Every structure is written in structure tokens, then in C-alpha cells.
Amino acid sequence: MSPTQEATPQQKKDIAQGLSVLLADSYTLYLKTHNFHWNVVGPMFQALHLMFETQYTELALAVDLIAERIRALGIPAPGSYAEFGKLTSVKEAVGVPKATEMIRQLLESNETVIAAAKKAFPAAEGAGDQATMDLLTQRITTHEKTAWMLKSLLEN
DSSP, X not given: OOTTSOOOXXXXXXXXXXXXXXXXXXXXXXXXXXXXXHHOOSTTHHHHHHHHHHHHHHHHHHHHHHHHHHHHTTOOOOOSHHHHHHHOOOOOOOSOOOHHHHHHHHHHHHHHHHHHHHHHHHHHHHTTOHHHHHHHHHHXXXXXXXXXXXXXXXXX
């Protein structure tokens, strides 16, 4: 597709579907991270409480950007727990896990979000949608860095 050619309605729908999954995964990760911020205890409390706050604050901004990109494509963005529940692959936390388990779960969830962003990329690339490709690249970069930091906490 040439740089001046606009994506077709079907291409926009396909891009929005990938972004909707990314939005649902990101929102579910936001909720999980915020939950862990509130409920973490133990010797790593201060460090994790602050780290989780930084992460959920970044995610709060990200979900807005993702939803607005879907809207810019002319597609309604999902915005309910019911819709997110159908779309997400991020597993919800059960109960209040120990701090180390919180870290492990957040690592796994960030890796799930990375996979969703990578899966959404080909539709945007095929349509020549630079704005979506840029957004996806930023999300991949952010979640890969977060995953690296979380993984580092689990090493002895």
C-alpha cells in the first residue's frame, strides 16, 4: 500500500480487532497491577509498592492511547468488564498472592501483552498504518522493559 493510500474499511476493522485485544489485555493488567500495589506486603513492600504504582500509572495512560487509536480508525472501542473479559488473555489474580508470586504473575501478564501487540502488528503493517505500528512498537518496548525489570527481581 502506498503511503498516501488510506486503509480499507476491512483493514481498519482488522487493525481495531487487534488493538481491542491489546486494550483488554492492557486494562486487565492495569487492574491487576493496581490490586497488587494496594495489597503487597513483606520485606519488599516499599520497592514493590512504588514499582507497581509506576507501572499502573503508565498503563492508565496507555489504555487511553490504545482506545483513542481504535476510535481514530472509526471503530467503537470496547469499554466494559464484560467486553474485556471476552477479549483478554491476561489471567486475573485469585486472592492476594505473596509478593514474589505477584512479581511472577505480572511478568507473565506483561509477556501476554507483548504477544498481543506483536500479533496486532501485521494487520497495521499490511495497511501501511504508521500510527498504529508506532503505538504497537512503543507498547512492545515498554512491556519488554517492564518484563526485564520484573524478571530481575526473581533472580537470586
